[in-house]
Amino acid sequence: MCAIVVLFVCTVTPLFAAEGSGNSPSQYTLGDQTMSINAGLFIPLFLLPTGTWLLAGSPPQLSLGGVGSLSWAAYVAPQIRIGAEIGGSFTFSPNMNALLMLPIIAKASYVFTLYPFEIPVTLGVGMNIISYVDQHYFDFLLRPGASVYYIFNSSWSFGLNVNYWIDMQFSSKSGMSRTGNFLETSLSALYHY
């Protein structure tokens, strides 16, 4: 099922590209690449038993945390870039045990350009290596988000990311599967080359 989600994302990406929009023409072309560094706050929202709806969620019992990441992407069309990201986040339980996450995701962005701003709308999919006390798992991570960048010059842009983490933790034990919901707000420096 998870693989189906990935294939779906890959399938709809060209549809985004075909739609076009009324925003400003992009100054980037096929083959241009970007690197970005991001750091900010990691906000636990709620935990859902997998397959249930929002109101069935539990308080996360997790503190405000931190997040950081490095991201690379390449333009496959003037307004579409695809790439990969590796990052890390931390947050703490009531007994100050650290919940650590190491997401490795593939992502695709559609970039609206409203000069001097660019607004990438992004969907990331991948795995999240998660560690808590002596437990370690690979989760499936779905991460939609958006950013607003100020185009400083042709090489550098600076902005803010808001990403929603949907971290699916499947368990073979009955009733133990959960989906963690988190919000990332981070500052970003983006380099075009």
Added chain:
Amino acid sequence: MKPRSAFLLIITLALIGALSACTADGGSIYATIETEQKINVSTLSQTITVLDLVNTFSTPFRYLVAAGAVYKGRVPNTDNEIGWPTPKKDPVAVSPPAKGALCLALTKFGSDFYGAFFTSDGSTMGLYKSVGAPGYSFAVAPIADPLVAGKQICLLQVANNTLFAVVATSDGTSGFTFELVYSTDGSSFTATNLTNVKDLITGVGFFAGNYYITAGSTLYSDSGAGLNSLAPITAFSIDSGDELRGITVDDVAGYILIPSSNGDVYWSTNGTAWPKAGTSDEINGHQVAFLTVSTRVGVPASGDVFLVGADGAGYYTLNTGNGDLSRFSDVTVTGLYAGAVRRILVDGSTVFMGAAGTGLWRATFDPAGEVNSTWIHE
């Protein structure tokens, strides 16, 4: 990197992520956090190493904890606080026999308390008896008997109204030899026939009319012939390399229990048959070693329940009725879950666990031997 290559890389990454997530088992981290209860923290240092726990069976100071310094704890108040000795205040140690002296072993014998001390620079000081009502100062002269005076005493235990001390003596090289001595009045000591023992003597007990002593892989007994006739019980055999780590006698429940370094617990209700239960759990690639066993903590329909302190694995629950031995599983109580529990004191439904380097823990247990409160990190 060309966009086509990048696209393939990304698809690969996404598929790896999705498929690995789909095949993960367990996956209970969020469920664990969801139910995590905050540990109440008291005033003792959370990093002390507990060397001995003593129930005074009196008020207002019900408990003594030897952890270098000796602390006296009150009966829990209505807020379930103990206080060492005053709730919400910094702990105040019982006066040692000399400034900075550290207590290595502690026990109650008669109405007095006996402690083995050494100085802060490592010199041995011998054995001291507490003085003053209700008996919480060791600031007096040491026990003068030459068998213990100025000696390094590494274990104090009471069995059959007799005070036992294990005396360690340097063998002149890098090791020690050990000697078991005893006293019936607390002042004059007599040597047993266990002298110059190469293995650390780890436990003494009196059960079904016989004395039992553990040292290394050997279980000794006097077979009713007295403390000068201690001899190995040849019928009691353990695995090669296994070592016995102490003796607990529960006179009320009618058990003698012995933990071992190979993750086994041996017990007997008659001194003849020695069933055992064991675990093959490993911590960091090493077999879990057991350090101590409690007296009985619960009596479910399936049998008698005891708690077993483990090195680096918190504690296990032993049911002698069905031989079940299961590890404490609440990973959120980190200092206990991964701690080395050296001493366990059961006082009614209240259970204390003294760990090496991760402090003293307290909880209440129900009649079935299950924890029924949050843990308090004293």
